[in-house]
Amino acid sequence: MKKIVLLALLLVVIGVVLSVYLKNVSDQPPVNPNDLKPFTRTELQKYNGQDGSPAYIAVDGIIYDVTKCESWKNGNHKGYQAGTDLTEEFRLSPHRTSVLEKLSTVGKLVD
Numbered sequence: 001m002k003k004i005v006l007l008a009l010l011l012v013v014i015g016v017v018l019s020v021y022l023k024n025v026s027d028q029p030p031v032n033p034n035d036l037k038p039f040t041r042t043e044l045q046k047y048n049g050q051d052g053s054p055a056y057i058a059v060d061g062i063i064y065d066v067t068k069c070e071s072w073k074n075g076n077h078k079g080y081q082a083g084t085d086l087t088e089e090f091r092l093s094p095h096r097t098s099v100l101e102k103l104s105t106v107g108k109l110v111d
């Protein structure tokens, strides 16, 4: 009997955690490329995080702001440089896209 009560309690806890998680996920507004400012690769290079400039990176055509990321000090992260398109490098990195979802989007890459 005690086991059944514990199991029921566990199911309730899992249900609550899952519903909070799913709500957070669906609350995030999707990125609409039409609302993003266009940057050429040359313009993006200015945002390399050096000499006090902001640090932006491009992945899959979207430009993210990493200026405030601890791990991107001076626009450098594990030898990767901000101000560049890191689409391929990101694919090969150990990261999941969730690391990008936490960043603010500042634009889209145009050629």
Ligand code: HEM
Pocket: 057, 059, 066, 069, 071, 077, 078, 080, 086, 089, 090, 093, 094, 095, 099, 100, 103
């Ligand atoms: C966009 C291209 C990115 C590339 C190519 C990249 C690549 C890497 C690599 C190779 C590692 C080392 C993993 C290891 O030691 O096994 C790493 C670790 C890490 N990355 Fe990234 N990363 C990128 C973006 C980001 C972003 C956007 C963030 C956070 C805002 C981030 C945060 C971290 C953290 C916290 C670690 C582990 C801690 C550390 O060793 O500094 N990365 N990344």
